[in-house]
Amino acid sequence: MMDVLSRLALEWIPISLTRDGRVVADVFKHSLSAMDGLPPYSQARIIELISNRLLKARPRPCLWVSVDAPGSWYFNEMQRFVKPRIPTVILPEREAPKDVWDFSPHGYPSLAENVENPRMELPFTVTNFGYKPNLIRVLRILARLKAAHRPEIASLTGLSQSQVRNLLQQLQAKGLIERRQIGKYEGWAIRTRGLSLAHRSWNIPKGVHFTKYRGEFRYAGERHRRVSRLWRAWLGTAYPSIEIWESWTEVPLQYGIPDALAWGSHRGKEILFWLEVDSGHSSRKTMEANYKRRLQLAYAHASRWGIPIVFCIMGPLWIVEHFRWCIPGMSPQVAIIGHDWRDSGNLPEYEFGKWREKFSMSRFNEPTRSHRKLPFDPNQYPPKPKKVAKIKPPKPKSVKPKFSTGSENVDRGYRRRSEGEE
DNA sequence: ATTCTTCCAGTCCCTGCTGA
DNA sequence: TCAGCAGGGACTGGAAGAAT
Numbered sequence: 001m002m003d004v005l006s007r008l009a010l011e012w013i014p015i016s017l018t019r020d021g022r023v024v025a026d027v028f029k030h031s032l033s034a035m036d037g038l039p040p041y042s043q044a045r046i047i048e049l050i051s052n053r054l055l056k057a058r059p060r061p062c063l064w065v066s067v068d069a070p071g072s073w074y075f076n077e078m079q080r081f082v083k084p085r086i087p088t089v090i091l092p093e094r095e096a097p098k099d100v101w102d103f104s105p106h107g108y109p110s111l112a113e114n115v116e117n118p119r120m121e122l123p124f125t126v127t128n129f130g131y132k133p134n135l136i137r138v139l140r141i142l143a144r145l146k147a148a149h150r151p152e153i154a155s156l157t158g159l160s161q162s163q164v165r166n167l168l169q170q171l172q173a174k175g176l177i178e179r180r181q182i183g184k185y186e187g188w189a190i191r192t193r194g195l196s197l198a199h200r201s202w203n204i205p206k207g208v209h210f211t212k213y214r215g216e217f218r219y220a221g222e223r224h225r226r227v228s229r230l231w232r233a234w235l236g237t238a239y240p241s242i243e244i245w246e247s248w249t250e251v252p253l254q255y256g257i258p259d260a261l262a263w264g265s266h267r268g269k270e271i272l273f274w275l276e277v278d279s280g281h282s283s284r285k286t287m288e289a290n291y292k293r294r295l296q297l298a299y300a301h302a303s304r305w306g307i308p309i310v311f312c313i314m315g316p317l318w319i320v321e322h323f324r325w326c327i328p329g330m331s332p333q334v335a336i337i338g339h340d341w342r343d344s345g346n347l348p349e350y351e352f353g354k355w356r357e358k359f360s361m362s363r364f365n366e367p368t369r370s371h372r373k374l375p376f377d378p379n380q381y382p383p384k385p386k387k388v389a390k391i392k393p394p395k396p397k398s399v400k401p402k403f404s405t406g407s408e409n410v411d412r413g414y415r416r417r418s419e420g421e422e
Numbered sequence: 423a424t425t426c427t428t429c430c431a432g433t434c435c436c437t438g439c440t441g442a
Numbered sequence: 443t444c445a446g447c448a449g450g451g452a453c454t455g456g457a458a459g460a461a462t
Contacts, residue, residue, distance in 0.1 A: 423462100425460100425461080425462070426461070426462085427459080428457100430457085431455095431457100432454080432455090433452100433455105434452090435450100435451085435453100436449100436450080437449085438448085439447085440445105440446090441444105441446095442443100442444090
């Protein structure tokens with residue numbers, strides 16, 4: 001019935017199966033981009049929500065999902081995640097299905113007079129809604145985070161802080177986001193209006209429940225969450241030659257949920273950067289068990305998609321030092337690195353099939369190291385002549401979060417049963 | 423000597439401003 | 443429009459000083 005369809009934002013592109021056009025496949029097209037700010041998992045959930053709606057609205061609907069993504073990883077993950085409920089085909093942008101057999105499970109033909117032209121909402125594209133692309137980008141990122149500080153948003157969008165500041169103010173002026181106290185400092189939170197625009201921008205059907213698929217998955221302490229959210233910016237500073245396409249926090253993969261995952265390319269080769277942040281609250285034994293399992297998951301993922309993975313552990317020094325005992329053999333496709341989570345913007349060089357760590361003492365060896373991109377960092381060292389006498393590695397004790405009590409719950413942890421893994 | 427207070431450098435967020 | 447810098451406010455931890 002029309003009613004259901006009017007709450008969807010899809011294109012209707014029936015395929016003629018006979019010359020006279022009287023027999024057609026009732027095809028609906030849903031377009032998405034890997035740069036929409038959602039990981040493959042969430043996009044797959046949207047596809048299921050759309051499928052459920054279509055099933056109610058039409059007798060023999062087919063769904064054509066058009067994915068705009070560089071490389072192959074995102075596309076592959078999408079295909080794996082989608083459990084089709086109606087005949088579905090997922091294709092790269094610019095490819096189109098030709099008949100019912102292109103769908104899986106295959107579709108069935110309909111008589112043209114039985115499938116009338118549906119009235120649906122206009123699929124969202126940035127241009128046809130008159131927003132600036134970056135404005136929507138910031139809004140989408142914030143929709144996942146719910147509440148965040150500017151540096152975190154800047155990191156995840158890949159934009160500069162100046163830009164993000166400007167965009168945040170514009171979003172605030174439109175009433176889509178608002179200032180909110182996050183722990184110690186004021187930050188930004190998305191408002192209901194902003195959330196509905198973000199949902200609209202992902203072409204999520206009206207009236208469905210998307211919250212549990214949208215956000216970060218687990219509850220994390222302040223510092224933990226912060227390091228995860230800054231992962232993209234951190235990588236960009238540490239490895240300037242890498243191109244990062246997207247980064248998400250708390251993203252469900254086939255198995256396991258990295259604290260942060262950055263996806264991009266290095267010298268033309270697609271690559272993943274998998275981050276685990278450990279604040280060191282579990283025993284060494286638990287830690288070993290956890291990381292042996294997580295590394296196995298990373299190895300499996302790398303070999304399944306033939307994509308190299310850089311696996312990074314960040315935490316207090318003792319965690320990083322202990323971590324080498326948690327490595328269950330190596331995979332030639334995976335490089336493992338560890339680093340002090342306070343030493344922002346630095347990482348050891350990675351090498352596939354090897355474990356590498358680098359501690360903050362590196363500041364002795366290379367005084368002329370590349371300047372940082374993060375605006376608040378440059379002031380960190382320079383004018384400090386008097387302390388030269390007693391340079392000692394920072395005391396490993398001051399490791400607890402400095403920015404907040406961590407008592408307010410900005411986001412909830414949504415546990416999933418199927419992706420089980422903590 | 424021990425505990426309490428005060429002070430200051432350091433940290434991290436923000437805004438305002440300048441110049442390209 | 444945006445990169446980058448200066449500076450303010452809120453807070454912390456440690457050091458120095460004061461009180462017990």
